[in-house]
Amino acid sequence: MQKDIDALLAEHQFFKEMGDAYRTLIAGCGKNVSFDTGQLLAKTDDPANEFFAIRHGRVSIELHSPERGPLILQTVEAGDILGWSWLFPPYRWTFDLRAIEQVRAISFDGECLRGKCERDPAMGYDFMKRFAQVFMKRLQAARLQLLDLYGSAPH
Amino acid sequence: MEAPLIEPMLTAPFRVRKNRKETADTRTLELASTNGEDVKAWRPGQFMMLYVFGAGEIPISISGDPARRDNITHTVRAVGDVSRAICQAKPGSAIGVRGPFGSAWPIDQFEEHEVVLVAGGIGLAPLRPVLYRIMANRGRYGRVCLLVGARTPDILLYRSEMYRWRKRDIDVRVTVDAAAPGWQDSVGPVTALIPRIELDSSRAVAFVVGPEIMMHFVVQALVQRGVPPDRLFVSMERNMKCAVGFCGHCQLGPAFICKDGPVLSYSQLEPWLAIRNV
Numbered sequence: 266m267q268k269d270i271d272a273l274l275a276e277h278q279f280f281k282e283m284g285d286a287y288r289t290l291i292a293g294c295g296k297n298v299s300f301d302t303g304q305l306l307a308k309t310d311d312p313a314n315e316f317f318a319i320r321h322g323r324v325s326i327e328l329h330s331p332e333r334g335p336l337i338l339q340t341v342e343a344g345d346i347l348g349w350s351w352l353f354p355p356y357r358w359t360f361d362l363r364a365i366e367q368v369r370a371i372s373f374d375g376e377c378l379r380g381k382c383e384r385d386p387a388m389g390y391d392f393m394k395r396f397a398q399v400f401m402k403r404l405q406a407a408r409l410q411l412l413d414l415y416g417s418a419p420h
Numbered sequence: 421m422e423a424p425l426i427e428p429m430l431t432a433p434f435r436v437r438k439n440r441k442e443t444a445d446t447r448t449l450e451l452a453s454t455n456g457e458d459v460k461a462w463r464p465g466q467f468m469m470l471y472v473f474g475a476g477e478i479p480i481s482i483s484g485d486p487a488r489r490d491n492i493t494h495t496v497r498a499v500g501d502v503s504r505a506i507c508q509a510k511p512g513s514a515i516g517v518r519g520p521f522g523s524a525w526p527i528d529q530f531e532e533h534e535v536v537l538v539a540g541g542i543g544l545a546p547l548r549p550v551l552y553r554i555m556a557n558r559g560r561y562g563r564v565c566l567l568v569g570a571r572t573p574d575i576l577l578y579r580s581e582m583y584r585w586r587k588r589d590i591d592v593r594v595t596v597d598a599a600a601p602g603w604q605d606s607v608g609p610v611t612a613l614i615p616r617i618e619l620d621s622s623r624a625v626a627f628v629v630g631p632e633i634m635m636h637f638v639v640q641a642l643v644q645r646g647v648p649p650d651r652l653f654v655s656m657e658r659n660m661k662c663a664v665g666f667c668g669h670c671q672l673g674p675a676f677i678c679k680d681g682p683v684l685s686y687s688q689l690e691p692w693l694a695i696r697n698v
Contacts, residue, residue, distance in 0.1 A: 415541030
């Protein structure tokens with residue numbers, strides 16, 4: 266039997282320990298989506314009306330450079346959340362998101378979710394705290410990548 | 421009266437049997453004794469002092485199979501004069517060898533446990549003997565996970581062996597800082613892999629090797645996953661010269677890394693790592 270969105274969210278790391286009422290409310294803005302290998306989930310500068318809770322597979326966050334072609338900046342996978350451009354104006358994607366293997370995810374309608382957060386600030390706060398952790402982890406990861414963490418001392 | 425400690429300071433001549441290219445600047449050398457004798461028994465995590473005439477001597481971890489006694493294997497990245505000379509050594513040429521020295525990974529103490537191995541860059545070399553040991557006794561360990569981080573895909577070590585490790589039920593995950601399209605594994609720091617692995621932290625032991633800054637963040641992530649600090653082991657690198665605790669070049673707090681290390685428990689080291697410029 267196919268699980269409904271609420272049941273799928275209950276299994277997802279991002280929604281861990283979220284109250285049932287909030288989760289059910291958020292699930293109302295979600296739908297199941299899947300992407301084949303190589304398919305774009307989002308394209309730079311396109312309107313960002315959604316974000317994704319990845320359930321299966323791996324997605325690359327890419328930047329297209331005219332001189333060097335596509336560059337993979339980071340990858341995310343099952344258990345991760347992908348996309349926050351839907352949260353802030355001008356609501357446009359900053360990077361390309363590409364499935365590097367078969368991806369199954371829940372896609373959330375950003376406008377629907379922004380509306381629910383505005384109407385229920387307590388839920389909005391809970392939700393934003395979770396997103397803030399995603400921001401923090403992604404920022405920390407980016408900083409570590411800049412460090413050249415694996416360099417060795419000369420002998 | 422105690423006999424003078426001569427033998428550990430005495431360099432024995434070895435011949436390069438094989439010199440295999442791993443990456444653009446990294447080679448794996450098999451060295452065999454010139455007199456045809458077996459090499460001394462050693463344990464995973466230990467190192468040898470390798471000497472090239474006219475260039476100098478450096479400590480290099482052993483990266484081969486601890487069950488093999490007909491040669492000793494080292495993986496060396498050419499980053500300075502001595503390591504470059506070792507990497508350029510042709511089969512048949514001589515290299516001076518002292519050792520084995522130092523402490524070992526406590527792999528035998530943790531049978532029945534889940535094992536997490538985390539390596540950054542050339543740090544995979546000193547963990548390779550652990551993988552050989554685990555593969556030879558796979559049934560004695562629970563889940564085994566190897567997390568490897570490197571700057572780019574072209575400098576990843578032992579890529580052809582990863583398939584074999586995976587076949588022996590080792591969960592091998594690789595991540596790089598930057599990659600071009602076509603790369604199928606992760607992009608991001610090695611710390612980002614830690615929350616993703618399956619792990620019963622109450623039964624886990626972790627061995628971590630890489631630059632200190634990497635080990636600092638990896639240990640934080642492992643503790644956050646619930647791995648007890650007294651079951652976190654790291655391999656330290658310091659300016660090792662004599663390798664027997666005489667010269668003091670490698671001292672870190674009360675420990676001589678050459679003699680008490682290079683493998684040390686993180687809880688033992690932690691107070692000293694927090695002090696800058698030590």
